[in-house]
Amino acid sequence: MIPFSGNPLDRASEKRTDTAWVEAKRRDPSSLIMPMWRLQPFLIGAPKNNEPAELGLFRPGLFESMAAADAPWVFLGLEGERALFAHDISAAGDPENSGPLAGFGRFAEARGAAMALPMKDAAIMGQAKAMIDWHQRHGFCARCGAPTAIADAGYRRVCGACNAEHFPRTDPVVIMLATYGDKCLVGRGKQFPQGMYSALAGFIEPGETIEEAVRRELKEESGIETGTVTYKFNQPWPFPSSLMIGCFAEALTTDLRVDPNELAEARWLDKATARAIITGGRVEGIWLPPAIAIAHHLIKAWALD
Numbered sequence: 064m065i066p067f068s069g070n071p072l073d074r075a076s077e078k079r080t081d082t083a084w085v086e087a088k089r090r091d092p093s094s095l096i097m098p099m100w101r102l103q104p105f106l107i108g109a110p111k112n113n114e115p116a117e118l119g120l121f122r123p124g125l126f127e128s129m130a131a132a133d134a135p136w137v138f139l140g141l142e143g144e145r146a147l148f149a150h151d152i153s154a155a156g157d158p159e160n161s162g163p164l165a166g167f168g169r170f171a172e173a174r175g176a177a178m179a180l181p182m183k184d185a186a187i188m189g190q191a192k193a194m195i196d197w198h199q200r201h202g203f204c205a206r207c208g209a210p211t212a213i214a215d216a217g218y219r220r221v222c223g224a225c226n227a228e229h230f231p232r233t234d235p236v237v238i239m240l241a242t243y244g245d246k247c248l249v250g251r252g253k254q255f256p257q258g259m260y261s262a263l264a265g266f267i268e269p270g271e272t273i274e275e276a277v278r279r280e281l282k283e284e285s286g287i288e289t290g291t292v293t294y295k296f297n298q299p300w301p302f303p304s305s306l307m308i309g310c311f312a313e314a315l316t317t318d319l320r321v322d323p324n325e326l327a328e329a330r331w332l333d334k335a336t337a338r339a340i341i342t343g344g345r346v347e348g349i350w351l352p353p354a355i356a357i358a359h360h361l362i363k364a365w366a367l368d
């Protein structure tokens with residue numbers, strides 16, 4: 064299973080426009096509300112990094128008084144009859160040390176938290192983070208600049224001046240492992256630590272298919288030509304709002320001409336080495352992405368095939 068997938072909630076989208084139902088659920092003592100503070104989830108018991116964590120979800124009325132009056136909130140979905148919400152309390156100064164959440168745990172950076180949470184909770188947290196992040200960036204109308212307000216339980220914003228509607232966005236990204244015989248192409252982004260390599264990736268542009276984006280990105284970043292592109296699997300990636308579309312691409316050429324604006328370097332990695340690293344072995348000078356990243360699963364699927 065790929066992290067951020069497998070969200071167990073029934074999104075119950077038909078309920079979002081039922082304002083009375085939504086408001087009743089926001090106050091229902093059986094509901095649970097997830098605090099998000101500056102895009103960080105709350106972890107119960109303040110686990111240290113790399114320790115298993117439990118996602119902070121609380122009864123209505125416990126902590127929402129810390130939120131600004133117009134703070135984003137979102138109906139995440141139903142777990143049986145129980146409704147789950149997320150509520151942004153970024154206005155609070157230090158909510159893990161003062162106020163109603165003090166002593167229960169700590170807020171944690173979302174990526175690290177996702178690695179520590181059970182898979183289903185990481186997926187719920189990813190949904191909440193992507194949605195709250197979208198609200199924070201869309202307080203004003205992209206058409207006329209006037210303030211927008213939340214509608215549909217958090218799944219729409221409406222401009223108060225021109226009535227334009229704005230919807231949460233998901234940006235498609237292709238991430239692809241180019242292969243040539245028993246070698247695969249990995250690159251080191253300029254911001255990566257020394258020795259860290261991953262599959263190449265890039266945003267799909269308007270007017271492009273997935274296959275066309277894969278071939279263009281590989282050509283631009285590494286200089287290789289590719290033929291057949293095969294879709295493998297995908298991953299919601301809430302940093303801030305991507306859908307990572309994982310593919311394999313058959314390389315037709317192997318000479319590398321790296322775009323220095325995109326990559327520090329690129330190299331062909333043989334299958335035995337890739338298999339050794341991706342299954343937990345150490346190979347001097349080369350690191351591959353951890354299991355939170357779809358690149359890890361793409362390399363693994365190819366290396367173990």
Ligand SMILES: [Zn+2]
Nearest residue numbers: 204207222225
């Ligand atoms: Zn407007």
